Amino acid sequence: MATYSGGCLCGAVRYRASATPINQRVCHCRLCQRAIGAAFNARVLFRIEDVTFDGVVATAHSSADLKRGFCASCGTTVFSRRDAAGIIGITTGSLDDPSLFKPEMHIFTASKQPWVKIDDGLPQYEHAPPPA
Ligand SMILES: [Zn+2]
Numbered sequence: 811m812a813t814y815s816g817g818c819l820c821g822a823v824r825y826r827a828s829a830t831p832i833n834q835r836v837c838h839c840r841l842c843q844r845a846i847g848a849a850f851n852a853r854v855l856f857r858i859e860d861v862t863f864d865g866v867v868a869t870a871h872s873s874a875d876l877k878r879g880f881c882a883s884c885g886t887t888v889f890s891r892r893d894a895a896g897i898i899g900i901t902t903g904s905l906d907d908p909s910l911f912k913p914e915m916h917i918f919t920a921s922k923q924p925w926v927k928i929d930d931g932l933p934q935y936e937h938a939p940p941p942a
C-alpha cells in the first residue's frame with residue numbers, strides 16, 4: 811500500500827493518505843476544468859477518513875453535493891469532496907510524487923478539450939461512468 815502525500819504550492823496545506831485508493835480517474839468535466847484551472851482533473855479517490863490534513867483548507871461548492879478544497883493562502887486546489895458519499899478526490903498535481911497516479915479511465919469526455927488526444931487505451935465515458 812502506497813502512501814500518498816502532498817500539499818499546496820506554498821506549503822501551508824499538507825495531506826497524507828495511507829490507504830488503497832477507491833479509484834483513479836481523469837475527469838474532463840467543465841466544473842473540474844474551472845476549479846483546477848486546467849484541461850482536466852486527474853484525481854485519486856479515497857474515503858474521507860483515510861486522508862489527514864494539516865493547514866487551513868478553504869472550501870467552495872462547485873455543485874450542490876461537491877466541495878472543492880483549496881489552500882487559503884495560495885489557492886492550490888487539493889481536493890474535491892462529496893460529504894454525503896464519504897469520498898474525497900485528491901488532485902494528482904498536488905502529490906509529492908505525481909507518478910503514483912495510475913489512471914483507470916477518462917470520464918466526462920463530452921467536454922474534453924479538443925487538443926487533448928487520449929491514446930492510453932483506457933476506457934472513456936462521455937459522462938459519468940456506469941456504477942461499479
Ligand atoms: Zn498554499
Ligand SMILES: [Zn+2]
Pocket residue numbers: 837838839840841842843851918
Ligand atoms: Zn470533473
